[in-house]
Amino acid sequence: MRNSTIANPADLVREDRVHHSVYSDPAIFELEMERLFGRAWLLLGHESQVANPGDYITTRMAREPVILTRHHDGSLQVLINRCTHRGALLAHEARGNARQLVCPYHGWVFDTNGTLRNVPVAQGYGKDAHATFSGLGLAKVPRVSSYRGFVFASLAANGPDLQEFLGPIASSFDDMVDRAPDGEIEFAGGIFKHAYNGNWKLVLENHLDGIHPNFVHASSVDAARAVPDDPAARPGAERYAEIPLRQMRQNGAPEPVWEALGIWSSEWGHGYMGDYHSDARLVAAMNHPVFAEYRSRLEARVGPAEAVRILGVSRFNSVVYPNVSFMSQYRQLRIVHPLAVDRTVVYTYNIRLKGAPEQMYRDTVAFSNVVNGTASWVLTDDLEVYERAQRGLAAATPEWVVTARGAGGDVEEPGGFRRGATGTSELYIRRQFQAWRKYMAEAPA
Amino acid sequence: MMRPAQDACAADAALTHELAQFLYREARLLDTHRLGEWLSLYAEDATYWVPLAHNQPDPYEHSSIMHDDRTLMAARVRQYAHPRAHARLPATRTIHQVGNVLLLENGPDHLRVASTLVVIEYRQERQRHWGALVEHRLRRTIGGFLIAAKRIDLVNSEAELDGITVLF
Numbered sequence: 001m002r003n004s005t006i007a008n009p010a011d012l013v014r015e016d017r018v019h020h021s022v023y024s025d026p027a028i029f030e031l032e033m034e035r036l037f038g039r040a041w042l043l044l045g046h047e048s049q050v051a052n053p054g055d056y057i058t059t060r061m062a063r064e065p066v067i068l069t070r071h072h073d074g075s076l077q078v079l080i081n082r083c084t085h086r087g088a089l090l091a092h093e094a095r096g097n098a099r100q101l102v103c104p105y106h107g108w109v110f111d112t113n114g115t116l117r118n119v120p121v122a123q124g125y126g127k128d129a130h131a132t133f134s135g136l137g138l139a140k141v142p143r144v145s146s147y148r149g150f151v152f153a154s155l156a157a158n159g160p161d162l163q164e165f166l167g168p169i170a171s172s173f174d175d176m177v178d179r180a181p182d183g184e185i186e187f188a189g190g191i192f193k194h195a196y197n198g199n200w201k202l203v204l205e206n207h208l209d210g211i212h213p214n215f216v217h218a219s220s221v222d223a224a225r226a227v228p229d230d231p232a233a234r235p236g237a238e239r240y241a242e243i244p245l246r247q248m249r250q251n252g253a254p255e256p257v258w259e260a261l262g263i264w265s266s267e268w269g270h271g272y273m274g275d276y277h278s279d280a281r282l283v284a285a286m287n288h289p290v291f292a293e294y295r296s297r298l299e300a301r302v303g304p305a306e307a308v309r310i311l312g313v314s315r316f317n318s319v320v321y322p323n324v325s326f327m328s329q330y331r332q333l334r335i336v337h338p339l340a341v342d343r344t345v346v347y348t349y350n351i352r353l354k355g356a357p358e359q360m361y362r363d364t365v366a367f368s369n370v371v372n373g374t375a376s377w378v379l380t381d382d383l384e385v386y387e388r389a390q391r392g393l394a395a396a397t398p399e400w401v402v403t404a405r406g407a408g409g410d411v412e413e414p415g416g417f418r419r420g421a422t423g424t425s426e427l428y429i430r431r432q433f434q435a436w437r438k439y440m441a442e443a444p445a
Numbered sequence: 446m447m448r449p450a451q452d453a454c455a456a457d458a459a460l461t462h463e464l465a466q467f468l469y470r471e472a473r474l475l476d477t478h479r480l481g482e483w484l485s486l487y488a489e490d491a492t493y494w495v496p497l498a499h500n501q502p503d504p505y506e507h508s509s510i511m512h513d514d515r516t517l518m519a520a521r522v523r524q525y526a527h528p529r530a531h532a533r534l535p536a537t538r539t540i541h542q543v544g545n546v547l548l549l550e551n552g553p554d555h556l557r558v559a560s561t562l563v564v565i566e567y568r569q570e571r572q573r574h575w576g577a578l579v580e581h582r583l584r585r586t587i588g589g590f591l592i593a594a595k596r597i598d599l600v601n602s603e604a605e606l607d608g609i610t611v612l613f
Contacts, residue, residue, distance in 0.1 A: 188506075189506055189507040189508050190497045190498050190501075190507045190508040191508075192497065192508055193603075193604065193605040193606065194605075194606060194607070194608060195605045195606060195607050196607060196608070197607075215529075216531065218527070218529040219524045219527035219529050219530035219531070219533070220520075220524055222523075222527055223520045223521070223523040223524040223527065224520055226520070226523055227516055227519070227520055239514070239516065240514045240516075240517075241513075241514055241516040241517045241520075244517060245516070245517075245520070248520075345605045348508075350508060361506070362505045362506070365504075365505060365506065365507065365508055366512075368508050369508060369509055369510075369511070369512055372508075373508065373509070373510060373511070374510050374606045374607075374608060374609050375495065375510045375511050375608070375609035375610070377520065377521065377524055379608065380532040380533075380608035380609070380610050381530070381531045381532050383532065383607065383608040384531045384532035384608065385531060388531075
């Protein structure tokens, strides 16, 4: 059975259902690392993390440990984090600054563009040492490209370029960056790293799912609703808990709100959900002093008309398949790292809008604690459900998992997006699996 | 007759004992799931803080694993009692082992007390353990101590962690 599924993984995806083994079969997972994560553009981070020459971060691409670093000529380099001699990791910290990368094992020295600079006791390699060393620069990830400061890389030498890969979902990155009064953003304030015993696809499916909040998050909705409104609150002087409470309550929006939301999806499995926050404080109310200050700073740079356009964009989660989910309006971004078929870790970053009032960034941090925090009222229930889904999906019966909600009602729109018939259509899951099938159908060249 | 130095020493020992008993009582309330009583140990303006970063200077510019005022603490306690609190049912069983209780400051308005904390938790066939440096800021009241602030620095706060549903 297993061998036959591997023979043609494309058969595991149908129009309105997928085979359970795509979530549970370790052999499928290995194939995903080779064909999907080994080929797609993966987000590594943001240029603000490697602002200065020698700055680096370490991360993963499929099975490869990689270093994203800024070389002294200003170029971004993505190197395989493995000494070409005996294989030790060159950088083991999450981030740092290094003029050169020095192997801890035998002292080999590499430049930050991967060039091998020095081999101690080189005479041991005999007369042909130079010939031997010339091919031993660090392996480089073949393609690196940025979009508005977001650094992507692909382990495949060929394929669509980044712009083509992103297609219309690039507009969600625009939404994030356009909101910055200085026209720039940065990653700031630490990284949540939450892990769960479940497949990596579960989190990307959940982030555009408008049905689950009323069920999965019932306990945090009710707990937040039970808190009385702050009688002393006036705009600009709210209690500390205000942002977390409002976010938790909003998950309890009634069904018609979710149904009326837009859900859009594009080629390569990307998609976004329209915003469901009607709460004024959360989306920065027009009469709020912090927002008024922010708005005036934004207008000063882009003009009033453009500010209206920028602030009129309303998106909740955007997913760039297969490793990114972000909230452009709420200034949060997650990178998904698959570790095993049933083990995933998600890194979550806060986004600071440069030039915005300090309080807006503090709101971002408070929002992050409640939505993405490892001990969040909200996230912990998502993680629990991912794990229960994983345990159920390991069962061989029934064989198929239904993705039919809203099937047949999807509508093509100009610009490359397809829109679900309702806000709770599973259109985005079907598109993710169409992309999955395309990646998985053939071995990399 | 005790000499003054012995007096001070005895008073110090009595206070340290009283503080340790107070911390043990807090641990006991958590381990026996008496969360309403646990909450009542905290002042109305209390903060409960589990930083994300090592040596994190503040909770406003940087994410925290938990950073609650009393309102949010009460919302946490309320969530445990909800019939659909998926990640909290069945309730996690814990022991909180408090040690190395040390009086850092005995000021006119408050006391600062350091301790170490080891937590063993068990739920759904999984056991985990936690270690933390803890600091309490306590106020003396007629009814005993009230916690004005508690900071819990987990040794592995920056690790890749599964969801956390226990209180420390």
